[in-house]
Amino acid sequence: MESNLLGSSPGSPLCCPVCAEPLVRVERCLRCENNHSFDVARSGYVNLLLSSARRSKQPGDNSAMITSRRRFLEGGYYQPISDEINRQFSAAAIESSCIMDAGCGEGYYLARLSDQLPVSQNTRCYGMDISKPAVVAAARRYRQINWLVGSCARPPFLNDSLDAILCIFSRACFEPFAQALKPSGRLIMVTPASSHLKELRGLIYENVIDHRRDKFIDAAAEYFDLIEEKRVTHTITLPDSRAILDLLAMTPFFWRITLERKSHVASLDALTVQLDVDVRAFVPCN
Numbered sequence: 001m002e003s004n005l006l007g008s009s010p011g012s013p014l015c016c017p018v019c020a021e022p023l024v025r026v027e028r029c030l031r032c033e034n035n036h037s038f039d040v041a042r043s044g045y046v047n048l049l050l051s052s053a054r055r056s057k058q059p060g061d062n063s064a065m066i067t068s069r070r071r072f073l074e075g076g077y078y079q080p081i082s083d084e085i086n087r088q089f090s091a092a093a094i095e096s097s098c099i100m101d102a103g104c105g106e107g108y109y110l111a112r113l114s115d116q117l118p119v120s121q122n123t124r125c126y127g128m129d130i131s132k133p134a135v136v137a138a139a140r141r142y143r144q145i146n147w148l149v150g151s152c153a154r155p156p157f158l159n160d161s162l163d164a165i166l167c168i169f170s171r172a173c174f175e176p177f178a179q180a181l182k183p184s185g186r187l188i189m190v191t192p193a194s195s196h197l198k199e200l201r202g203l204i205y206e207n208v209i210d211h212r213r214d215k216f217i218d219a220a221a222e223y224f225d226l227i228e229e230k231r232v233t234h235t236i237t238l239p240d241s242r243a244i245l246d247l248l249a250m251t252p253f254f255w256r257i258t259l260e261r262k263s264h265v266a267s268l269d270a271l272t273v274q275l276d277v278d279v280r281a282f283v284p285c286n
């Protein structure tokens, strides 16, 4: 099936990561007026991550982590988060024509949001991640969304081009986000609240410190005002070690856990964990 996306419609928000001029679709590539050209892959995504912006050869989640992440999310454990994102989105009644998910992973949240948008709004959705395996997995599964490899620190979007940015457990880059958003746009952020995955953290760290919920608001304050906040709490039971390890692979703890503790986690038959997150909407300060 051919994807019909990535700049084929007028008014694409994408810009060249080299020179920041608008990108237009020319056959199988996106090209700027300075002739910088980026191939659209067969599966329909485009790689706009410059090698100079990569900190490692393969930045972001690897294929195994993406497989874990997809299996876990499709288990529905995090659906309350997705539902709250979608609710805030509908409640805001944004005349959304352009949405970007910054750090989209394998596409779960953006695809669920896209599915609930009225077709009549003709919204264009862009999912961006620094991990190429994540974007490949997203592009193969969800054809009606534009997928790109790119960096949140320098998102390849024109100034004032986006109506909404989602940032879900991902590093927020407030200054470039504020630039890419229209003045009427909004940023929807999901961040861990105090007790998020406390039980899992207890298996990994000697001392479990509560997450400080306000730190994200403080970090955003120079560029964004908070306008809505909902804390989503939910108890989830992971029924087997595969689900437990899948969850672990989605978290930052994955990189820090010792081998000994990891084998202990892997030996558990089941685990009940607390989901505790803040879903917040921000608008740019003038």
Ligand SMILES: [Zn+2]
Binding pocket: 016, 017, 018, 019, 020, 021, 032, 033, 034, 035, 036
């Ligand atoms: Zn260019």
